[in-house]
Amino acid sequence: MQRRSITIIGGGFSGSMLAVQLARLAGQPYHCDVHLIEPRPAPGPGLAYTARRSEYLLNVPCKALSAFPEEPDHFQNWLRVTGAAHTCQTVFCTRQSYGRYLQQLVGQVLEWPAMNGMNCQWHNSSALSVEPDPAGPGAVVRLRNGELIRSDLVVLALGNFPPALPTPPPHDYVRHPGFHGSPWLSGALSSIKSTDDVLLLGSGLTAVDVLLGLRADGHQGRLTVVSQHGRWPTAAVPDAPAYPSFYPELAGLNTVGEVMRVVRRHVAAAQAQGLAWQPVLDSLRPDLPRIWAGWPLAEQARFLRHLAGMWSVLRHRSPPGNAATIEELLASGRVQQLRGRARQLVPTDDGLLVTISRAGQPDRQVTARHVITCTGPLLDYRRIQEPLVVQLREAGRLVPDPLGLGLLTDVNGALLNADGRASGTLFTIGPSRRPAFFESTAVPELRAQAVTLARLLGQRLRQLEHSERTEA
């Protein structure tokens, strides 16, 4: 029987855990090679967990971070067995440790052929294009190192892209040494001297990381944070008792206003009982895809316009120690906060001149030696300039969603083409699936996607085997 192949492009959490789940599929042996494409020095950690600084913590307690939905203690056991538990601050561990955990899991799959016949190999390169296979169904993936991989099935697991440029053109500041467009690059903060003035754009989890990093480096210069809403991520309450699901009250509601009214009622009820609001929002998490999918596009757009900023502050939380440090930095005046949006950045002899605008107020100007973009990952596939994305977008085989959240797919994650037809070859997993689920970012959602997609790809392999047998 012909050996089949699945190519997974991107070896961060999503792509690596998909490879691991493919190796765990049960049943008759598969005759299949899995090609995992990842240009970083090792597959597994991806962008989020390649962090080399020990002050960068996971923002979710360890107990919620098992790579396997059906083995909730897996990560905690790994920490214990490997002696890495000392890297945890209370229940929050370093992202570095988590990266090692993922690297080890995928490393096992790369080292040994799986019992089910799947044979996984890592290509330390990036994919530049995916073209239809001229010899029949499937595709040919071209890598930067010149390799061509014939693939029956291809999965885009491209993850999070660096933040968008913060201002409209001109962008002549992009190559300025004081402009840091991607705060996650290795050594991103190393050129900052302890007395340099630094301005951060954004006040989310990335800004928290950068401030903690600068503090650990003994930075003494002026620190300014510019954000539109001026809010910081709230502190996690890891030991709060769970709140019962009230999804039945939300089922069938198709406006944001109706849903918000019910949620507010439950928050008030929880607070009246002396409970925190956080578990009320957390109780919605398993049902968020259904709530989101129940809103027509205009309601989804309304949510993004008016509530997404607030949602991200309430939903994406900081470890309590980090939140306390930010409060302290603000209260002591070490960090100055400005509300507004950067409208223009101009290189000067002293660094960068930043013009900040806010509705109804005169523009302000601040000069800083360094400007760091902390506005969060870019997931708007209409604007992503990565060569592979551009190639597929121009060929009409990858279609960005109209709200700028990710990619259009069918229910299984198969890419829809420009004619709205689901591809039989191209799939996606990870943050790119936000148009379908809205929350498609954190480990609990992504590990479940890896299980479901691995099963689906397993079924597709069986169908290919079946048609080969019937044709023979």
Ligand SMILES: Cc1cc2nc3c(=O)[nH]c(=O)nc-3n(C[C@H](O)[C@H](O)[C@H](O)COP(=O)(O)OP(=O)(O)OC[C@H]3O[C@@H](n4cnc5c(N)ncnc54)[C@H](O)[C@@H]3O)c2cc1C
């Ligand atoms: C800084 C940061 C911290 C986070 N912390 C947490 C946390 O504490 N808890 C949590 O639950 N979630 C966290 N997240 C959310 C995060 O989205 C997920 O946890 C998860 O790591 C996403 O994995 P991914 O594989 O989809 O994306 P990524 O980690 O972005 O990995 C995608 C990979 O694809 C590769 N790639 C891209 N293009 C190509 C190409 N053309 N060819 C080959 N390879 C390519 C990249 O090199 C990259 O390694 C964090 C996210 C970020 C950005």
